[in-house]
Amino acid sequence: MEALWEQILTKANYWMTIALMMVGLYAMITKRNLVKKIIGMNILQTAVILMFISIGAKRGATIPILKHGDAAAAHAPRAVDYINPLPHVLMLTAIVVAVSTLGVALALAVKIYQQNGTLDEADILARQVPRSHEGGP
């Protein structure tokens, strides 16, 4: 039990990532409402983003901005004093990707609602006239 607690506490960020991922996946798989599926998708993407951000963190480090001017050139930056900026930069891009995905998903959801008058996946499938060519899994 002790060992398990230590596992969880020392690697809290990873456990949180996994927990959030599972929440997201659960919503995407089990929810029938399309918007809830989209929310699940966004939680999943956020979990990944947070994981990357937590990788870059360091104890006692500050934001990686070098002050120009006076004595900046005198003391060369020591990497341990700054958190790793690369994961943040990567995640800026990943957030852009996530937002675009969200945009496309919501646009599709709006169109589906206009076409069917409902956002419930089971209802939409039931409303479609069963056509012979759609047999099979």
Add this chain to the structure above:
Amino acid sequence: MTSQLPAFIILLPLTAAFGAFFAGWWFRKAVYPLVVGVLGLCVLLAGGILHAVFDHGSLRYFLGGWPPPVGIELHVDSLGAFMLTLVSSLSLLAAIYAKPSVETELADRVALFWSLYLLLTTGMLGILITGDVFNLFVLLEVASLSGYALVGIGRGQALLASFRYLIIGTIGASFYLIGIGYLYAVTGSLNMVDLGRLLPPLYGTRAVQAAFIFILTGFAIKIALFPLHAWQPDAYTYAPSGISVLIASAMAKTSLYALIRLLFAVFTVDFITVYRPLFNFLGWMAALSMIAGSIFAIRQRNFKRMLAYSSVANVGYIVLAIALVPATLQGLAPALVHILNHAVIKACMFMAAGAFIYRFDRWDIGEFTGLGRRMPWTSFALLLAILAMIGMPPSAGFVTKWYLVLAIIEAKQYPMVAAVFFSTLLMIVYFWRVVEIIYVRPERSPVPTAVRVEEVPLSMRVPCVALGIATFAIGPVWMAGILTPVVTAVNTAFGLGGQAP
């Protein structure tokens, strides 16, 4: 100059995608010539890159002048150059093919369609030239997002199909991103060459193993390997005809390329040799995919849906070939052979399916009676593609099966031979039914004395027939060893095998 070719091949379609969007407002007529012109230039550039890669070795271009591992690198090796030529040619052919159907289906939104089409092409070409794993993720999403939007344009249940594709595709992409995160956490690098160099001492760590599993699962979703294929039949069935052609041939192969690149350039064959049981498991999944895909295909009455399930089976062939790599001297040869062959064969089949829908609105295989006489050219191209798929001797499919079976025997995994033969038998069952209905079964009513030939426009017919003939032309090309240097170069680059066809 040649070192900048990789940058041009994505800049060109990317800028043209915006150009097409704005041209849609002011010069509606200029959109289509722009698209075809740009895609034609891409084919020329890809040819130039292929030539340059075989003359001087792989092309490396450092974006912004920052050398890797700090900067992002474009890295075209022989495999990339081969795929670039294939994907850009398929994009051009699909664009020529799609024109009539797009103009009838989307009257006033044609420019938006072509803009998205060019973005999809940009994403695919980008995946093929990038040398950075995170850049690959971004480009994969560029291609996928344009793909979702384009699938959603189609008729029937296209919107729901596209939505599901988006949800499942995003799970795949997120898994891939987590995999990259683990790799970055242990190595601090995102450059593929650099990762390949830094990873070997870390093969035993849990993080690298987990990264491998996440990346493999992510791509298994993107390529629609059997238990993870659920999004694919709907997406291929309801997408507009031209888009079905492009995503079933080029897009699927691009994801396979990314998987191969990750497996053999980042993890390398040494990692795979250490974790052979996992790779054998992949082989079994591939065999399952081959058989299950074929069985589902037999049950379908919608022709495009049947082709989609057939794609699940054929991805199984390619993944089986990949799974056999560590056990044979042929290396990636069988996989490369089938990537090219299946892309050409499936593109031709989807073009024929789209032509039947365009002219007669027939998608139910049972209604295909008499098409052999009404649309002789398209039907003939389809017949050639079907014969090639089944594996009639000088054709492309025959070469695939020949190399695959040789590789299996060399790897001593004899049950797989049975799987290949069984899936081929099933293929004959579902494809021959189509040939029988098109050519042999009489039209029900009224029996026409003189059948009018009602072919699709030339711009749809020519790409279809050209690909149909190509399915038989490629076989002798492989057998004559014209493409052997490509395969040898790919195997050497990844440190695999020795022999090549």
